[in-house]
Amino acid sequence: MRSRAKGKGPPPARSGPPVKPAGTTVALERQLAEAKACHHQSNDPTRALALYEAILATHPGQVEALHGASLIHLARDNFAAAIEYMERALLGRPGHPVLLYNLGIAWMGREQWIQALDRFQEVLRIQPDHLQALCQSGRILLQQKRLDEAVLVLQKAVQLAPEMADAHNLFAAALRAMDILPLADCHRTLARHYANQGMIPDSQPPRHTLFLNRDRALQVARQNNLVPETIQMSGLQVCYHPGTPLPDDPPNLVAIPLEQQAFETFFAFTRLSQPTAMDFAPHDAEERLLANRLATLLYHGRRKRVEEARRLDQICRATQPAPLTGQPLRVFLPASRTTDVMMFNTRDLTQGFRKQGCEVLYCIEASNMETFYFNHYLQAQADFNPQIVVDINNYFGLAAHPDVFRILWYTDRMPTVMKGEPIAWRERDLLYSLSKELDPDLLQCGATDVQRQGFCYNSDIFQDFGQPRKQKAVLVASAHNYVLEKFPGCDQVLNGMKAMFEQGEPMTDAALERFSRLSSLSKGDLLFFHWEYVVRNMSARWLCELSSEVEVDVYGHRWDHNEAVRPFNRGVLPHGPAVAALYNEARYVLVPHPHDLQSQRLVEVSACGALPVVYDCRYRAEPPHWDDNCLWYRTKEDMRACLTGQRQPPASTRQICQGRSYEEFARRILARVAACQNR
Numbered sequence: 001m002r003s004r005a006k007g008k009g010p011p012p013a014r015s016g017p018p019v020k021p022a023g024t025t026v027a028l029e030r031q032l033a034e035a036k037a038c039h040h041q042s043n044d045p046t047r048a049l050a051l052y053e054a055i056l057a058t059h060p061g062q063v064e065a066l067h068g069a070s071l072i073h074l075a076r077d078n079f080a081a082a083i084e085y086m087e088r089a090l091l092g093r094p095g096h097p098v099l100l101y102n103l104g105i106a107w108m109g110r111e112q113w114i115q116a117l118d119r120f121q122e123v124l125r126i127q128p129d130h131l132q133a134l135c136q137s138g139r140i141l142l143q144q145k146r147l148d149e150a151v152l153v154l155q156k157a158v159q160l161a162p163e164m165a166d167a168h169n170l171f172a173a174a175l176r177a178m179d180i181l182p183l184a185d186c187h188r189t190l191a192r193h194y195a196n197q198g199m200i201p202d203s204q205p206p207r208h209t210l211f212l213n214r215d216r217a218l219q220v221a222r223q224n225n226l227v228p229e230t231i232q233m234s235g236l237q238v239c240y241h242p243g244t245p246l247p248d249d250p251p252n253l254v255a256i257p258l259e260q261q262a263f264e265t266f267f268a269f270t271r272l273s274q275p276t277a278m279d280f281a282p283h284d285a286e287e288r289l290l291a292n293r294l295a296t297l298l299y300h301g302r303r304k305r306v307e308e309a310r311r312l313d314q315i316c317r318a319t320q321p322a323p324l325t326g327q328p329l330r331v332f333l334p335a336s337r338t339t340d341v342m343m344f345n346t347r348d349l350t351q352g353f354r355k356q357g358c359e360v361l362y363c364i365e366a367s368n369m370e371t372f373y374f375n376h377y378l379q380a381q382a383d384f385n386p387q388i389v390v391d392i393n394n395y396f397g398l399a400a401h402p403d404v405f406r407i408l409w410y411t412d413r414m415p416t417v418m419k420g421e422p423i424a425w426r427e428r429d430l431l432y433s434l435s436k437e438l439d440p441d442l443l444q445c446g447a448t449d450v451q452r453q454g455f456c457y458n459s460d461i462f463q464d465f466g467q468p469r470k471q472k473a474v475l476v477a478s479a480h481n482y483v484l485e486k487f488p489g490c491d492q493v494l495n496g497m498k499a500m501f502e503q504g505e506p507m508t509d510a511a512l513e514r515f516s517r518l519s520s521l522s523k524g525d526l527l528f529f530h531w532e533y534v535v536r537n538m539s540a541r542w543l544c545e546l547s548s549e550v551e552v553d554v555y556g557h558r559w560d561h562n563e564a565v566r567p568f569n570r571g572v573l574p575h576g577p578a579v580a581a582l583y584n585e586a587r588y589v590l591v592p593h594p595h596d597l598q599s600q601r602l603v604e605v606s607a608c609g610a611l612p613v614v615y616d617c618r619y620r621a622e623p624p625h626w627d628d629n630c631l632w633y634r635t636k637e638d639m640r641a642c643l644t645g646q647r648q649p650p651a652s653t654r655q656i657c658q659g660r661s662y663e664e665f666a667r668r669i670l671a672r673v674a675a676c677q678n679r
Helices: 026-041 045-058 063-073 079-092 097-108 112-128 129-144 146-162 163-176 181-194 214-221 260-269 285-318 341-355 375-383 438-444 482-486 491-503 509-519 523-545 578-585 600-608 636-644 653-657 661-678
Strands: 207-209 225-228 235-238 239-242 253-256 277-279 330-334 358-364 388-390 403-409 428-434 470-478 552-555 586-591 610-615 632-633
Touching: 026 045, 026 225, 063 079, 063 097, 079 097, 097 112, 097 129, 112 129, 129 146, 129 163, 146 163, 146 653, 163 181, 181 277, 181 285, 207 214, 207 285, 214 253, 239 358, 239 523, 253 260, 253 388, 260 285, 260 552, 277 285, 285 375, 330 341, 330 375, 358 636, 388 661, 403 636, 403 661, 428 438, 470 523, 470 578, 482 523, 482 632, 491 509, 491 523, 509 523, 523 552, 523 586, 523 636, 578 586, 578 600, 586 600, 600 610, 600 653, 610 653, 632 636
Parallel strands: 207 239, 207 277, 239 253, 330 358, 330 388, 388 403, 403 428, 470 552, 470 586, 586 610, 610 632
Antiparallel strands: 225 235
């Protein structure tokens, strides 16, 4: 018998109305009564099952005995037997809702979801308001990712039983899976209320929230909480409330009108970060109704936003840009403040185009209270009517007229290309990729003429100031601990990789194949996530363990979880002038990239004149390898020799950054656009 873990297994069966057939004899009645007494009153299921079996020996189709025996088998997780007995019982009482429901529970126990759903839907055809069948149908539809159906079914369950915590919980889960977050949060709060669990604990991370009570919204707004948005980025918590603004309101306290059309329009077009949570008093009947109404209106506002994006998408596709000759080219560069490296790349490339005399629109949020959505970028693009759109990693996927050139610079493995499915590339889509490791994904999607472009640097910021340098080694990079969250249970792989790294062994394709067989993970995931985690985190540890040889500073996120690095972590350093100043202060900069030598860190270190101490991945990186321009390490002893002056690069590190500025990249893009235009 399979044991049922706490909280696992199918829901309990239902006894329901009697399933006794007509024509039962007095003796049989007595036997059934004794069996049911053992089962339900004496709590002796073994004795009850024996009595049911004795009845079935002489009355093999006796429905009550078959049902009773099936419930005992179901309680023991003996699902195959439970199904057999219930199906036999249904021969005697076809279409009986209790038998059908319990048969569905048994099929759930065997994880035969389609069979279980069929039984619950049979129940609902007979009794459309059968609450438990609605809940179980919704549970399975949610598990099967049939979200639209799940929402409809569970919405009916909530309407039938507005005080049933489980119905609210399931409905919240379905809404959350569809990213309808405020309404999901509303029903999650109601689920806790009806389960007597109280309010959601304050230990939850802050979220952008719609408060029904203005005083409560003001109190939270004054705390200036930060909402985690990515591993490295946070936004100022926006606190919404229905009503009118007051002169002394803090900027993150936002009043919104209660009138339906004005409310929906506000959330369809606002650039402020949208609320994902509701704050209301669930014990107050009026607040419960208002919270549900406003959460529903938020969803309608989102639908309006999607409709507006579709309208703008068609405008962008249909609007022809001005000819490429006779005026400065118009270049549109969308960016998001939550994308960190991509945001800086786009910002600096913007400067490169401006230096070429282009008219440029760099489209990004104005503050950390804003979050742009698709319609905001499309509106800006439609108003600007560019001839060139630059979309790093095709992150935004913006539509454009056939005459518009789209510059797609792939610097990361993106889910849209990792799928390997064909992409409808446009004739004027000009593709670049950071390294050969990214090319296979693009080629599988039907891309052609993918040109190489490594990371660049901003020549206005990253320069050698010619100042005296300290005998200091620095690392500006975040710990890659997110890999542990993204791939739980990967300790065996990571331990094997760490052992290889400690010995200075290269991560060859053969080694990746071996780890792939061990873990069932793709070679791409192993190289770009697991190996990168090992090289980054262990290199930082080695650096800190060598602090007796050289002064060490580490800047970046999430190093507080690393005991060896924590004492040397100086916090987060904003990218730009502060990083350039650090690179001019230190003699050595650690560059722990695991598989290619086109990293932005390496080119920026080179431009600042520091000595790059580089993980030796030349065995898999494509040229140029900068053999004579870097200090190389593969082991801790190699790193020690680099940091103590035992090794010196034969040639100037400045050669690495030659031809790698954003201005030069912009010049190459414009030359390629002109060549394509003249074909």
